[in-house]
Amino acid sequence: xxxxxxxxxxxxxxxxxxxxxxxxxxxxxxxxxxxxxxxxxxxxxxxxxxxxxxxxxxxxxxxxxxxxxx
Numbered sequence: 845x846x847x848x849x850x851x852x853x854x855x856x857x858x859x860x861x862x863x864x865x866x867x868x869x870x871x872x873x874x875x876x877x878x879x880x881x882x883x884x885x886x887x888x889x890x891x892x893x894x895x896x897x898x899x900x901x902x903x904x905x906x907x908x909x910x911x912x913x914x
Contacts, residue, residue: 850862855894859909860906861907863902863905863909864902866905867898867901867902867905868898870901870905871894871897871898871901874896875894876898
């Protein structure tokens, strides 16, 4: 079961929001690497690819975090 909220200095923050921010940071790094390697020349619609990459990263982080927490 996933913890619903984190207490950060008295402010309750949803765990999913923290995972979204982590996924966004990882997504920025992966996009930077893909841009430098020229991978985006093979992609037809870059915006849809970036969105799907973010959703996949968020799902993977959620799955890993849920496995770690129990």
